Amino acid sequence: MGLEGKVSAGTLYDKVWDMHRVAELPGGSTQLFIGLHLIHEVTSPQAFAALRELGLGVRHPELTVATVDHIVPTTSQVRPFADSLAEEMLSTLEGNCAEHGITLHGLGSGRQGIVHVIAPELGLSQPGMTVACGDSHTSTHGAFGAIAFGIGTSQVRDVLATQSLAMNKLKVRRILVEGRLQPGVFAKDLILHVIRSLGVKGGVGYAYEFAGSCIDALSMEERMTLCNMAIEGGARCGYVNPDATTFAYIKGRPFAPEGMAWDQAVAWWSALASGPDAVFDDEVRFDAGTIAPTVTWGITPGQGIGVDETVPTPEQMAAEERPIAEEAYRYMDLAPGTPILGLPVDVCFIGSCTNGRLSDLRAAAAVARGRQVAAGIKAFVVPGSEQVAALARAEGLDRLFQEAGFEWREPGCSMCLAMNPDRLEGRQISASSSNRNFKGRQGSASGRTLLMSPAMVAAAAVNGHVSDVRELLENPCAFASAPAETRPVAMSPSLMP
Amino acid sequence: MSDSPLPFGPIPVLQGRVVVVSGDDIDTDRIIPARYLKCVTFEGLAQGAFADDRIELKGSHPFDRPEHQGASILVVNRNFGCGSSREHAPQALMRWGIRAVVGESFAEIFFGNCLALGIPCLSGDHATILALQQAALCEPDTHFRLDLATAEIHSQASGAADSAQRWRLELAAGPRQMLLSGQWNATGQLLSHEEELVRTAAGLPYLAGFALV
Ligand code: SF4
Numbered sequence: 180m181g182l183e184g185k186v187s188a189g190t191l192y193d194k195v196w197d198m199h200r201v202a203e204l205p206g207g208s209t210q211l212f213i214g215l216h217l218i219h220e221v222t223s224p225q226a227f228a229a230l231r232e233l234g235l236g237v238r239h240p241e242l243t244v245a246t247v248d249h250i251v252p253t254t255s256q257v258r259p260f261a262d263s264l265a266e267e268m269l270s271t272l273e274g275n276c277a278e279h280g281i282t283l284h285g286l287g288s289g290r291q292g293i294v295h296v297i298a299p300e301l302g303l304s305q306p307g308m309t310v311a312c313g314d315s316h317t318s319t320h321g322a323f324g325a326i327a328f329g330i331g332t333s334q335v336r337d338v339l340a341t342q343s344l345a346m347n348k349l350k351v352r353r354i355l356v357e358g359r360l361q362p363g364v365f366a367k368d369l370i371l372h373v374i375r376s377l378g379v380k381g382g383v384g385y386a387y388e389f390a391g392s393c394i395d396a397l398s399m400e401e402r403m404t405l406c407n408m409a410i411e412g413g414a415r416c417g418y419v420n421p422d423a424t425t426f427a428y429i430k431g432r433p434f435a436p437e438g439m440a441w442d443q444a445v446a447w448w449s450a451l452a453s454g455p456d457a458v459f460d461d462e463v464r465f466d467a468g469t470i471a472p473t474v475t476w477g478i479t480p481g482q483g484i485g486v487d488e489t490v491p492t493p494e495q496m497a498a499e500e501r502p503i504a505e506e507a508y509r510y511m512d513l514a515p516g517t518p519i520l521g522l523p524v525d526v527c528f529i530g531s532c533t534n535g536r537l538s539d540l541r542a543a544a545a546v547a548r549g550r551q552v553a554a555g556i557k558a559f560v561v562p563g564s565e566q567v568a569a570l571a572r573a574e575g576l577d578r579l580f581q582e583a584g585f586e587w588r589e590p591g592c593s594m595c596l597a598m599n600p601d602r603l604e605g606r607q608i609s610a611s612s613s614n615r616n617f618k619g620r621q622g623s624a625s626g627r628t629l630l631m632s633p634a635m636v637a638a639a640a641v642n643g644h645v646s647d648v649r650e651l652l653e654n655p656c657a658f659a660s661a662p663a664e665t666r667p668v669a670m671s672p673s674l675m676p
Numbered sequence: 677m678s679d680s681p682l683p684f685g686p687i688p689v690l691q692g693r694v695v696v697v698s699g700d701d702i703d704t705d706r707i708i709p710a711r712y713l714k715c716v717t718f719e720g721l722a723q724g725a726f727a728d729d730r731i732e733l734k735g736s737h738p739f740d741r742p743e744h745q746g747a748s749i750l751v752v753n754r755n756f757g758c759g760s761s762r763e764h765a766p767q768a769l770m771r772w773g774i775r776a777v778v779g780e781s782f783a784e785i786f787f788g789n790c791l792a793l794g795i796p797c798l799s800g801d802h803a804t805i806l807a808l809q810q811a812a813l814c815e816p817d818t819h820f821r822l823d824l825a826t827a828e829i830h831s832q833a834s835g836a837a838d839s840a841q842r843w844r845l846e847l848a849a850g851p852r853q854m855l856l857s858g859q860w861n862a863t864g865q866l867l868s869h870e871e872e873l874v875r876t877a878a879g880l881p882y883l884a885g886f887a888l889v
Contacts (some may be wrong), residue, residue, distance in 0.1 A: 182881045182888065201876045202869045205859065207850030210866055212876045214883065222762065224716035233863070238873075242883075250714065264714040305882060315761040315785060331763035331789035332718075337863050343873060347850065379701055380755040381782060413758065415784050440839045440886040446883050479701050499754075503700050596710045596760075617705045618758060624709070624728035632841040 182443050185403055187368065190457040191420055192351050192386050195326045201343050208345040214308035215325075216243040216338045217294045218281070220250055220272040221598070222313030223410065225333035227275040230607035237279040239342045240327075244303060245276050245283040248293045250475035250598045253561050255590035256286050264598065279339075280305040292564020292590045295319040295532035299403060300566050301430025306421035306448040306648045311338055314534050318409045321418030322402035324451055326386070328416045349415065350460035352385045353453075356393040358467040366401035367408075367534055367612070367632035369393070369482040371473040373465065374412040379481040379560070382414030385461070388453060390417050393467035399428040400538040407533045408614050472648055474519050475616045475630040477507030486647045492518045510618055511627050512606075519645050525607040527558035527640035528621075529585075529633045531595040534612035537561025537570050539633040540611035543612075544576050546637035546651050552584030553643030559586035559601070561593040584639065587597070597622025610639035683775065683794025686858035690776045690796070690822045691832075692748030694812035695738050697726070702752065703759035704786065708768045721764055723730040739772065743816040749829075751809050752779035757786025766790045776822050778829060778845060780805050791851050794860045798827060798845040806841050824855055 187197050201210040216239075223245075230236070237243065237629060242364035250265040260266040276283040284290035295316050298304045310317060315329035334344055354373060360366075374381075387409045389402070397405070404420045406637045409417025419425075426445050429435045436444040471485035482504070484491065490508075491517035493501045508515060513522075529535075529543050540560065560580050562568035568590055571577060577587045594601040595613035599636040602622025603609055609621055609628050616628035629645065712724030730737040738744050750769060756779045757765060766789045769777070777790060777797045787797050800808070811831060812818065819832045830842040847855075854860040877883055 182886065198880060199870045199876060204862070204865050205857075206854040207848075208862075210869060210872070212873065212880070214880060221713050225718055225763075230716065235867075239877075262714075268714060268716060308882060313761060315759065317761075322819075329761035329785055331761055331766075331785060331792060333792035333861070335762060337866055340863060340876070341866040341873065343866050343869075345866065376798065379758060380781065380783075383781065408777070413685060413755070413783065436882075436886050443886040443888060444882070447886065479703075499700075506699070596705075598710045598713060615703075615759060617703045617707065619709055619728045620705050622710070647769075 182447035186450040190453040211346045213311045214311045217312035218245045219270040224271045229336045235340045240280040249592045251591040293532045296563035302435035319407040321406040324421035349386045352461040353388045353459040355391040356465045357391045365632040366404040366475040370408040372470045375483040380413040382412040387414040387417040399534045421448045467506045522645045524610045526609040528594045528611045530561030531613035533614040534633045543633040543637040545582040548643040558640040561588045610636045687855045694749045695744040695747035696809045700754040704765040707765040718767040721768040725772045726766040748775040750774045750777045754780040761785045763789045798847045805864045859888040
């Protein structure tokens with residue numbers, strides 16, 4: 180019997196859940212085995228301390244992988260860090276990993292980076308796994324057809340101690356996206372559009388399965404962007420069924436199966452996809468062709484509009500959305516009815532686990548090439564990992580960005596959450612390729628964030644205000660730069676000439 | 677801040693005063709800003725609870741108002757605790773003195789993080805929560821009694837007994853039982869299934885190098 184014979188029926192979510200079910204717990208939840216546990220410096224130290232208190236060890240150190248991302252500075256990464264608290268967090272992680280025999284992909288290893296960028300690029304994230312990490316954007320790994328979700332520190336302790344978690348099964352909503360994204364429209368725009376439509380709590384209690392012809396045509400990096408932000412729509416995990424694109428991405432990566440095991444893995448992975456018998460608890464459809472470059476104007480990721488739209492008026496929204504919109508008008512200092520196009524920005528940030536991969540940097544570079552960051556704008560590029568940085572440098576993207584007036588930084592989370600020195604000041608407003616526009620998210624209690632795709636951030640940087648990237652792309656000089664694809668994961672097809 | 681002990685053992689009933697933090701979609705970045713996450717223990721987190729909102733409101737935030745000091749039941753609105761998975765958020769609330777949260781709805785990770793600390797999150801419909809918030813805001817001194825077995829909260833009127841009010845809330849059977857039995861910390865249960873853990877791991881193709889069975 181081939182491995183595919185071991186797979187049950189239903190949705191991918193059902194199949195993966197069934198295989199990882201350890202026991203039913205008295206409280207009605209299920210004990211679920213965790214196949215891959217990712218840890219970083221912010222949410223793990225208290226978990227290791229709790230283990231020590233309980234006199235427990237790490238059950239499967241070989242299934243836990245660590246890196247450092249949230250607190251690392253992106254200018255000088257020389258140790259000890261200037262910030263003694265950051266240094267303490269990093270050395271605590273180093274000590275815990277050494278003590279328990281956990282692999283740490285640390286600074287300078289060539290493998291360090293944002294946890295959700297490095298696990299895929301190392302081939303650690305694979306179809307059919309359960310993936311947990313003390314970070315809500317763990318949903319990213321669902322791009323591979325894994326069931327991946329964020330957990331709190333008490334649960335990190337539980338996974339370390341038992342390689343399992345008490346979980347409740349989610350419902351599954353299929354999000355069918357048909358058609359093609361228009362040129363200049365990216366996976367980021369698609370997910371901002373989905374969240375705008377279904378709301379920031381629309382996904383609570385659900386896993387989101389992304390399917391349809393548009394999703395089939397997305398690269399792995401685009402699928403990661405999509406699944407990454409499922410959590411911003413309230414869905415604790417999002418996933419895409421594994422297919423030839425998935426397998427081509429994984430093949431040859433450091434932790435990918437090889438030889439005979441590869442063929443058997445592909446057979447098993449293929450059998451995991453939601454079958455024709457799959458029953459979904461809900462289904463929603465979108466037409467990809469109608470989606471415009473999307474920008475958030477408010478203080479939740481659901482407050483997004485097409486770049487050619489105006490800030491919605493209270494009359495245009497459901498009554499229950501009005502109080503948070505009122506709060507957003509005040510905080511963002513934006514009146515209802517204001518066009519978002521042309522809104523001046525102060526800081527432009529390209530990076531994060533949503534949009535800090537090679538294809539993101541290429542898309543932004545296609546806009547930046549031959550142009551200059553507008554006067555008075557601070558613009559910087561933070562690669563998602565050391566590997567992304569190396570690949571980008573090999574293509575000359577670092578020089579391209581620097582010549583255009585962007586700063587080129589070392590990898591890390593950076594101004595996505597501003598735990599390191601990269602932060603907004605006062606009421607500065609940023610164009611950001613990250614995932615959260617919450618009040619104070621980017622390090623200033625009154626700082627403001629506009630979420631958008633990396634190409635849109637680059638467009639904002641060169642114009643000094645929110646711009647429609649499609650107009651810049653109509654300029655042929657933007658296309659001249661389109662680099663040849665080195666991997667199937669490379670560039671959005673919509674940017675190709 | 678409260679000096680009541682951290683949650684321990686079965687939690688059938690919680691009593692105390694209410695503090696209301698109103699608004700939908702209050703995310704964990706607002707409950708505790710990222711700069712407070714630079715720590716290797718949770719101990720000092722109470723001061724970070726709603727830190728930026730408190731600075732902005734210069735002393736008039738509910739967590740700073742004298743009448744709410746020592747309150748232990750937090751009443752919120754919809755989708756409370758969305759965003760980041762940081763357990764620092766419930767830890768900060770708990771260390772400030774919160775022992776239960778009542779609201780219209782909660783983000784899942786936040787709900788689970790609270791449960792793992794022995795902090796019940798009960799939900800009620802829009803009208804119920806507004807009424808409860810109104811009652812608490814009118815008389816901040818009122819003591820409330822939250823009964824987990826019946827998922828009810830009622831005010832304990834200081835004067836005439838008939839002024840006491842009662843509201844029905846919801847708490848799913850699973851979490852409710854965990855809190856009532858004192859088994860809200862899952863580690864012990866997870867550890868008790870050694871054989872099943874071994875068997876499940878053995879059945880996962882990716883842990884066996886994709887070898888054929
Ligand atoms: S890049 Fe941002 S969202 Fe992603 S892991 Fe880092 S802090 Fe979290």
